[in-house]
Amino acid sequence: MTTYVKALDSIIKVVDLNGKEQQVTQRAYDVVYKAKGYKLVDGSLDNQKGQEGELVDYFTLSREELEKVKNDDLKAFLDQEEIEYPSTAKKEELIDLVLGE
Known part of the structure; x- marks a missing residue:
C-alpha cells in the first residue's frame, strides 16, 4: 500500500454568499468553507503554485476542482509523486x- 505525505496546505481565495473575499487554506476550504457555500475565486486554482514554484498538492482537491486543472499539470503532479500512468491517459483517468480510485 502506498503512503502519501501531504504537503502544507496552499492558501486560496474564497468568497462567501455576500461577496466577501477571504484567504483560507485548501484543507479549511474542503472541510469547513465549501459546506457553508463558499466558492473559489475565479482563477484561484491557477494561482495555487507555491512561492518557490512547487506544485500544488492535488490530493486535497475534489473531482470538480481537478477537472479545471490542465492535463499537463496533473501529469507533472503524478510524475512528482512517482505515480505511473499510461502516456495516452485521458483527464478522467488522471483524476482517478x-x-x-
Whole structure:
C-alpha cells in the first residue's frame, strides 16, 4: 500500500454568499468553507503554485476542482509523486489516479 505525505496546505481565495473575499487554506476550504457555500475565486486554482514554484498538492482537491486543472499539470503532479500512468491517459483517468480510485 502506498503512503502519501501531504504537503502544507496552499492558501486560496474564497468568497462567501455576500461577496466577501477571504484567504483560507485548501484543507479549511474542503472541510469547513465549501459546506457553508463558499466558492473559489475565479482563477484561484491557477494561482495555487507555491512561492518557490512547487506544485500544488492535488490530493486535497475534489473531482470538480481537478477537472479545471490542465492535463499537463496533473501529469507533472503524478510524475512528482512517482505515480505511473499510461502516456495516452485521458483527464478522467488522471483524476482517478490522483483521487486513488
